Amino acid sequence: MNIGIDMMGGDFAPLEAVKGLQTYLSTSGSPAQLFCYGNEAQLTALLTEFSLTAPEIIIVHTPQEIDMHEHPTRAFKEKQQSSIAVGFHQLATGKIDAFLSAGNTGAMLVGALYSIKAINGVQRPAIATIVPKTNGENGILLDVGLNADCKPENLNQFAILGSLYAKDIFDIPHPKVGLLNVGEEEGKGNILAQATYQLLKDNNAINFVGNVEGRDVFSDKADVIVCEGFTGNVVLKMAESLYGTAVERNIKDDFMLRFNYENYGGTPVLGVAKPVVIGHGISSAIAFSNMIKLAEKMVVSDICGDIVESFKS
Amino acid sequence: MNIGIDMMGGDFAPLEAVKGLQTYLSTSGSPAQLFCYGNEAQLTALLTEFSLTAPEIIIVHTPQEIDMHEHPTRAFKEKQQSSIAVGFHQLATGKIDAFLSAGNTGAMLVGALYSIKAINGVQRPAIATIVPKTNGENGILLDVGLNADCKPENLNQFAILGSLYAKDIFDIPHPKVGLLNVGEEEGKGNILAQATYQLLKDNNAINFVGNVEGRDVFSDKADVIVCEGFTGNVVLKMAESLYGTAVERNIKDDFMLRFNYENYGGTPVLGVAKPVVIGHGISSAIAFSNMIKLAEKMVVSDICGDIVESFKS
Known part of the structure; x- marks a missing residue:
């Protein structure tokens, strides 16, 4: 298996990306081949510094970089020799099986949507976040920001994408799907949630358990929670901020510490034809290592193939 | 000052309501007159049991009750002798200056919107929740559930209502107003947020500080955060659930404990002509006492008068 890694993306790249390779290689039983896109001189120097000489590391020199604050579409188009553009090119042509980056999120989405493209039948790919449950399990919430305005059918598709991911x-063999809403009963909610409820109820491809409220997000009421990307993004960022609060206030609680984004590594883009993982700008070595592991799992499970099957009309 | 209290509303009424009177009277320097709506026999027995004989307590016998699960509009119309209906009648006729209940939320909203009515110019009254800030201060978030679907002008009005409340x-002399959104920059967000941004920017009656994200909800970036009632309700219930999590997991942290709804007592209905406070169904004595204090503060500050002034065209 070949995993592609943008070594130049993220606030602490390439240093943390290189340390991430080390973490991954020292904790993985049978590591994948790691295609590392970035400035060869910089990467070689760091690999030497960390005495990293594993045969799994393959450096692909990319002379350009897309900055965190560049305009995504323009940068992606103009910097065809950047680590992100080359990575997506190699993903599209089958040289690598998955691609990940902690760099410019917009450029990653441009690559995912325009180089890789949505799977036939998927109207709107979505990004998902892992939600820690108080019972120790994990759930998934989507969309968390790719689609700020949605139609009911989009949320109905997110339910399928999220179920396959779970x-x-x-x-989880039969993931429980909940609709994020303002009340438990059918008929509650805004126009979007009311219309979505009916679609989810009639959707035989999922195990719909009804509405879930804000108080249920961390409970085991649902394994997959669907919502439009506006509310999902607010929930995601609120949850992430809890980790910061826990650290700042020295709250040593296992549940609170599970809000640490590093544990999850990155956010999968669901509904595009190949595995793409987008990391946090502040990604550390652990986050990079966990992103590689998530990408690996997406390849091994063939989630993209399963989505193709599910959306065949 | 005359404060009206629905003694029959809430899961633990009238017991916790009576204990709430006791808590209020023992902690208030110059208590208001308390008009207590409910079953006279039950209330008298409890007042005797707790040796509560304060001259401030005035029992108003109401032979009917609106149950927590009754259909709000129908129940309000059909049970004109219920504690909620009589309370609103006396609020409308000026017998009392404010009314509060931990009972059927829907019936309370029906009363607020149809017996008391929106202030001239206010398109949509809103309900607000207090948001604890990590710096120890309090902020306010609205709407948290009355208006699941909103137009930009509604959110613009919530900004004024919230500012007056703050x-x-x-x-807070010049409350900072933030728009809940998925990114910091102007132009971010769903169609509603994008259009609202422009209105808030042009609104001279408020101190608009721009977008705030999910991670900023508990920071001091804004004193007043506006959003539609769908996202607001999800945020409110997520925040409330954190208190439960803190208690369950024995997290003894001052900030986490401030998510306890009891501290705030209840949710004001902003934009209606008289002070109305709606409490949590699980309201305890402390919650009832704090609801009375909030109602008092709404009367003393004449927030309804200030809203009338602000919305004069």
Whole structure:
């Protein structure tokens, strides 16, 4: 298996990306081949510094970089020799099986949507976040920001995408799907949620358990929670901020510490034809290592193939 | 000052309501007159049991009750002798200056919107929640559930209502107003947020500080955060659930414990002509006492008068 890594993306790249390779290689039983896109001189120097000489590391020199604050579409188009553009090119042509980056999120989405493209039948790919449950398990919430305005059918598709992800990545055989809403009863909610409820109820491809409220997000009421990307993004960022609060206030609680984004590594882009993982700008070595592991799991489980099957009309 | 209290509303009424009177009277320097709506026999027995004989307590016998699960509009219309209906009648006729209940939320909203009515110019009254800030201060978030679907002008009005509340109740002279959104920059967000941004920017009646993200909800970036009632309700319930999590997991942290709804007592209905406070169904004595104090503060500060002034065209 070949995993592609943008070594130049993220606030602490390439240093943390290189340390991430080390973490990954020292904790993985049978590591994948790691295609590392970035400035060869910089990477070679760091690899030497960390005495990293594993045969799995393959450096692909990319003379350009897309900065965190560049305009995504323009940068992606103009910097065809950047680590992100080359990575997506090699993903599209099958040289690598998955691609990940902690760099410019917009450029990553441009690559995912325009180089890799949505799977036939998927109207709107979505990004998902892992939600820690108080019972120790993990759930998934989507969309968390790719689609700020949604139609009911989009949320209905997110339910399928999220269910496949929960099955393939969390090994939950019949994931419970909940609709994020303002009340438990059918008929509650805004126009979007009311219309979505009916679609989810009639969707035989999922195990719909009804509405879930804000108080249920961390409970085991649902394994997959669907919402439009506006509310999902607010929930995601609120949850992430809890980790910061826990650290700042020295709250040593296992549940609170599970809000640490590093544990999850990155956010999968669901509904595009190949595995793409987008990391946090502040990604550390652990985050990079966990992103590689998530990408690996997405390849092994063939989640993209399962999505193709599900959306065949 | 005359404060009206629905003694029959809430899961633990009338017991916790009576204990709430006791808590209020023992902690208030110059208590208001308390008009207590409910079953006279039950209330008298409890007042005797707790040796509560304060001259401030005035029982108003109401032979009917609106149950927590009754259909709000129908129940309000059909049970004109219920504690909620009589309370609103006396609020409308000026017998009392404010009314509060931990009972059927829907019926309370029906009363607020149809017996008391929106202030001239206010398109949509809103309900607000207090947001604890990590710096120890309090902020306000609205709407948290009354208006699941909103137009930009509604959110613009919530900004004014919230600012007046922050001024009158929290004594913040120039409250910072933030728009809940998925990114910091102007132009971010769903269609509603994008259009609202422009209105808030042009609104001279408020101190608009721009977008705030999910991670900023508990920071001091804004004193007043506006959003539609769908996202607001999800945020509110997520925040409330954190208190439960803190208690369950024995997290003894001052900030986490401030998510306890009891501290705030209840949710004001902003934009209606008289002070109305709606409490949590699980309201305890402390919550009832704090609801009375909030109602008092709404009367003393004349927030309704200030809203009338602000919305004069």
